[in-house]
Amino acid sequence: MRLLLIGPPGSGKGTQATFIAERYGVDHISSGDLLRRHVASGSAIGRAAAACIDRGDLVPDALVMDILRKPVEAASRRGGYILDGFPRTVAQAEAAYRVAEPLGASVRIALHLSVSREELTRRLLHRGTQTGRTDDTAEVIAHRLDVFAASTAPLLDYYAARETVISVDGEQPVEDVTRAIADELDRARRRLGIALPPQRDADDPRSAPASDAAPSAAR
Numbered sequence: 001m002r003l004l005l006i007g008p009p010g011s012g013k014g015t016q017a018t019f020i021a022e023r024y025g026v027d028h029i030s031s032g033d034l035l036r037r038h039v040a041s042g043s044a045i046g047r048a049a050a051a052c053i054d055r056g057d058l059v060p061d062a063l064v065m066d067i068l069r070k071p072v073e074a075a076s077r078r079g080g081y082i083l084d085g086f087p088r089t090v091a092q093a094e095a096a097y098r099v100a101e102p103l104g105a106s107v108r109i110a111l112h113l114s115v116s117r118e119e120l121t122r123r124l125l126h127r128g129t130q131t132g133r134t135d136d137t138a139e140v141i142a143h144r145l146d147v148f149a150a151s152t153a154p155l156l157d158y159y160a161a162r163e164t165v166i167s168v169d170g171e172q173p174v175e176d177v178t179r180a181i182a183d184e185l186d187r188a189r190r191r192l193g194i195a196l197p198p199q200r201d202a203d204d205p206r207s208a209p210a211s212d213a214a215p216s217a218a219r
């Protein structure tokens with residue numbers, strides 16, 4: 001299964017991607033987390049990306065592709081992936097197709113989390129006080145929300161013309177968002193005939209991989 005998550009900063013992408021990855025047995029690949037790891041380690045990529053992140057601008061596509069290629073290829077060889085924070089521009093979406101196609105894979109579902117600007121700002125200001133993330137300050141938050149609207153939101157139409165787009169109200173409590181996503185994904189699976197792996201539950205022998213799994217191109 002290949003999913004990508006499109007939502008503004010603070011919409012809960014990381015939280016929900018963790019749940020989806022566990023439930024469906026796919027890798028959670030977060031471009032933001034990977035970039036922050038590079039920044040923390042002081043790698044060349046991290047040094048090149050840090051200023052963009054701190055301003056709330058997008059990191060150049062070439063750097064992002066550099067760090068994502070390997071995790072995406074590795075995840076493709078396993079059960080698939082959920083991309084969190086990537087693609088963020090139409091150019092990145094096109095690059096993502098170029099990576100995915102030789103792997104026999106196409107993006108099948110884009111999941112959109114919608115949250116109002118007021119609620120996003122409230123959440124991110126709060127996160128800033130908790131985690132000290134350098135880009136969770138009032139001015140940078142406002143800029144990141146503008147960047148999302150200008151550069152990333154157009155991806156929703158881009159994908160609507162190519163793939164299945166699912167939209168979920170991300171302003172509800174976390175568990176309600178999680179439940180809405182699970183319901184929508186199950187509905188999409190039935191509609192598209194995609195075999196999503198059954199929920200992983202170590203204690204339940206019935207949660208072994210389904211024997212009617214779809215061919216790999218549809219996973």
Ligand code: ATP
Nearest residue numbers: 009010011012013031032053057058059085086088
């Ligand atoms: P959320 O709070 O929902 O996790 P976010 O936008 O606050 O979303 P990240 O996705 O972690 O946080 O991104 C943080 C920063 O990392 C972005 O502002 C940007 O500078 C950089 N970044 C992350 N992904 C990309 C990408 N695909 N292309 C370019 N820059 C990116």
Ligand code: MG
Nearest residue numbers: 013014030032
């Ligand atoms: Mg995140």
